[in-house]
Amino acid sequence: xxxxxxxxxxxxxxxxxxxxxxxxxxxxxxxxxxxxxxxxxxxxxxxxxxxxxxxxxxxxxxxxxxxxxxxxxxxxxxxxxxxxxxxxxxxxxxxxxxxxxxxxxxxxxxxxxxxxxxxxxxxxxxxxxxxxxxxxxxxxxxxxxxxxxxxxxxxxxxxxxxxxxxxxxxxxxxxxxxxxxxxxxxxxxxxxxxxxxxxxxxxxxxxxxxxxxxxxxxxxxxxxxxxxxxxxxxxxxxxxxxxxxxxxxxxxxxxxxxxxxxxxxxxxxxxxxxxxxxxxxxxxxxxxxxxxxxxxxxxxxxxxxxxxxxxxxxxxxxxxxxxxxxxxxxxxxxxxxxxxxxxxxxxxxxxx
Ligand code: NAD
Ligand code: UD1
Numbered sequence: 608x609x610x611x612x613x614x615x616x617x618x619x620x621x622x623x624x625x626x627x628x629x630x631x632x633x634x635x636x637x638x639x640x641x642x643x644x645x646x647x648x649x650x651x652x653x654x655x656x657x658x659x660x661x662x663x664x665x666x667x668x669x670x671x672x673x674x675x676x677x678x679x680x681x682x683x684x685x686x687x688x689x690x691x692x693x694x695x696x697x698x699x700x701x702x703x704x705x706x707x708x709x710x711x712x713x714x715x716x717x718x719x720x721x722x723x724x725x726x727x728x729x730x731x732x733x734x735x736x737x738x739x740x741x742x743x744x745x746x747x748x749x750x751x752x753x754x755x756x757x758x759x760x761x762x763x764x765x766x767x768x769x770x771x772x773x774x775x776x777x778x779x780x781x782x783x784x785x786x787x788x789x790x791x792x793x794x795x796x797x798x799x800x801x802x803x804x805x806x807x808x809x810x811x812x813x814x815x816x817x818x819x820x821x822x823x824x825x826x827x828x829x830x831x832x833x834x835x836x837x838x839x840x841x842x843x844x845x846x847x848x849x850x851x852x853x854x855x856x857x858x859x860x861x862x863x864x865x866x867x868x869x870x871x872x873x874x875x876x877x878x879x880x881x882x883x884x885x886x887x888x889x890x891x892x893x894x895x896x897x898x899x900x901x902x903x904x905x906x907x908x909x910x911x912x913x914x915x916x917x918x919x920x921x922x923x924x925x926x927x928x929x930x931x932x933x934x935x936x937x938x939x940x941x942x943x944x945x946x947x948x949x950x951x952x953x954x955x956x957x958x959x
Contacts (some may be wrong), residue, residue, distance in 0.1 A: 609682055610859065613725075613921030614714065616689030617661075620799045621731070621788055621844060623653050625687065627797075628848035630657045634855070637681055638936035639674075644802065646956040649741040652796045668712035671719055676810070678723040685727035686720060687851055687859055688713065694806055695914065696768075699758035704950040709760035710767075717771065717894065721839040722734070724923055726775075727858045728768070729851055732878065734840070734919055742829050743886075747878045753927055754914055765878065772876040779861060779874035781854045786921050788847050788883030790941040791948035799844075801956030809841070809941070812893060813949035816902040825889050828912035836889035840882040840920035843936035844942070847937040852880040853932035878957060883923025883934040892938065899930035899942040900950075 612629060613820075617638030618624045629636050638650060638661055650663045666673040668690045691709045692698070698705040712732075720726065737745050738752035752757045768780040789809040791798030803821070805811045814820045828835040861873045897904045926932045 608630060609635065610684030611637065612682070612687065612855065613639060613683045614625045614679070615686065616731070617687075618642060618647070618663070619689055620645075621753070621847060622687075622689040622899055623783070623797050624792055624844045625848040625851045626653050627656060627688070627792065628662060628845070628852050629855075630659075631819050632852045632855075633672065637662045637677065637683075638941050639664050639666050639677065640952060641665065644692065646800065647723065648956040649797055649800075654825065656792070656794060656796055662862060668716050669707070670698045671715050671927060672718040674716065676929070678719055678725065680805045682864060683725045685725075685729065685855060685897040686716065686725065687729045687855075688716060689731045691731065694756050695757045696806060698760070702756040705760050706763070707843060709757075710763050713764045713948050714767065717767070718810050726777050727779045727862070728781070729854050729858075730768060730780065730782045731785045732765055732879070733758070734784055734786045734882070734921065735794075736765060736784060737919070739916045743748075744920050745880070746922040747925055750949055757902060762926050765876075767880050776875065777900050780876045781858065781874065782876065782878045783850060784835040784878060784880050784882070785847060785853060786842050786919070788844050789841045790843040790936070790944045792845060793944055793947070795944075795947040795951040798945070798952065800952075808839075808892065808944055809826045809910060811944050812896050812904055815899055816900045816946065816955050819953065821905070823893065823906040824909045824933045825893075826909060828908040830911075830917040832888055834888050834890045836887050838886040838918040840885060840922065841887055841892065841938060841941055842883050842934050843941045844883060845944075846883075846934040846936050847881055850926065850930070850932050851946045854879070857930050872902040877929075879926050879929065880921040880923055881926060881932075881934075882923050884921055884923040885917055887938055892942070896942040896946070900946040901937060
C-alpha cells in the first residue's frame with residue numbers, strides 16, 4: 608500500500624474524480640468534506656466504482672479539533688486541499704463567507720498540518736488568479752490580480768503558502784492552477800452537479816441539451832477572438848485528476864531524494880498550471896456538444912458578463928517538464944462524457 612492522503616473537499620466534482628485516480632494509483636485515502644456543496648451519494652458511487660468503501664468523515668476545514676482527531680488517527684503523507692466555495696457571483700454577495708470558508712479554512716488546516724508535521728500540500732488554485740492576462744498563453748510567472756472575492760480568496764491562500772514556505776523550508780506546497788475543468792468519469796456515474804441554475808458554461812449547455820433549461824445565453828459576441836465569443840482552456844476532469852497524482856508523485860520523489868537529516872525543502876511554494884494549452888471558443892464548444900449529443904442547443908447572444916476576459920489559456924509546459932503530466936483528452940471527449948453523465952443523471956445525484 609502506498610502513502611495515505613487526506614482529501615479535503617473529496618466529495619465534490621474534482622475531488623470525487625481525483626479519489627478514483629488516487630485509488631487507481633494505489634493510494635490510501637481519507638475524504639473530509641462538510642457536504643456544503645456536494646452529496647454523500649458521490650462518495651457512495653466512487654466506492655462502487657473502485658469496489659471498496661472509501662473512508663469518509665463529514666467535517667469542516669475550519670474545525671481544528673475535528674481535524675486534529677483525524678491527524679491523530681492517521682499518518683498522512685500529504686493533504687490534497689479541494690475544500691472551498693467556488694461561485695464567483697455568490698462570493699460578491701457574501702464576501703465574508705468566502706474569505707472565512709476559503710481562507711480561514713485553509714489557515715486552520717495548515718496549522719493542524721504543522722502541529723502534526725505533515726508538510727506536503729497540493730492546493731486547488733485557479734486560472735482566475737491571473738485576472739485579465741497580458742499575454743497568452745499564460746505561464747506561471749504572469750502577473751496575478753483578481754477582481755472578485757472568490758479569486759481574492761485563492762490569491763490570498765497562495766500568498767499564505769508563499770510566506771509559509773519562506774518561514775519554514777520544510778514545507779512542500781504545490782498550487783495547481785486549474786483552467787476550465789469539464790467532463791465526467793467515463794462510467795457516467797459521477798459528474799458535476801450544480802445546486803441551482805449553473806453559472807458555468809459546460810453544465811449550462813448540458814442542461815439545455817437534456818431539456819432542463821430552454822436556451823443558452825452567450826455572454827458577448829464582440830470579443831477579439833476567432834468568432835467573437837470567449838475563449839477558454841477546457842480540460843477534462845479525469846486529466847485534471849491525473850495531474851494531482853503526478854503532483855503527488857513529484858512530492859514523493861522530492862522526499863525520497865533528500866537525506867533523512869535534511870530538513871530543508873526542495874519544493875517550497877510551487878505554482879503549476881493544469882490546462883491543455885489550447886483555447887476553444889464558446890461557439891466551438893456549443894457546436895461540438897450539439898454534434899456529440901445529437902441534441903439541439905438553442906442559444907442567444909446577450910451582453911458580456913461583468914468580470915469575463917476575452918481569452919484565457921495555459922502554457923502547460925511547466926507541468927510537463929516537472930511533473931511529466933500533460934492532458935490527453937479532446938473537446939469531443941469532454942462533451943461526450945459530460946453528456947453521458949447528464950443524460951444518465953438528469954437530476955444529478957438527486958434521483959427524484
Ligand atoms: P465542488 O464545490 O464540487 O467541491 C468542493 C467541495 O468542498 C464540496 O464537496 C464542498 O462540500 C466542500 N467544502 C467546501 N467548503 C468546505 C469546508 N469549509 N470544509 C469542508 N468541506 C468543504 O468544487 P470543485 O469544482 O470540485 O472544486 C474543487 C476546488 O477547486 C475548489 O477549491 C475550487 O475553488 C477549485 N477550482 C475549481 C474550478 C472549477 O471550475 N470547478 C476551477 C478552478 C479551481
Ligand atoms: C468562471 C469564473 C472563474 C472560475 C471558473 C471555474 C467568472 C467571471 N469566472 O470562469 O473565476 O474559476 O468559472 O468555476 O465567473 N458563458 C456563456 N454563457 C453561460 C456561461 C458562460 O456565454 O451561461 C461564457 C463565459 O462568458 C465565458 C465562457 O463561457 O466566456 C466560460 O465561462 P465559465 O464556464 O463560467 O468559466 P470562466 O468564466 O472561465
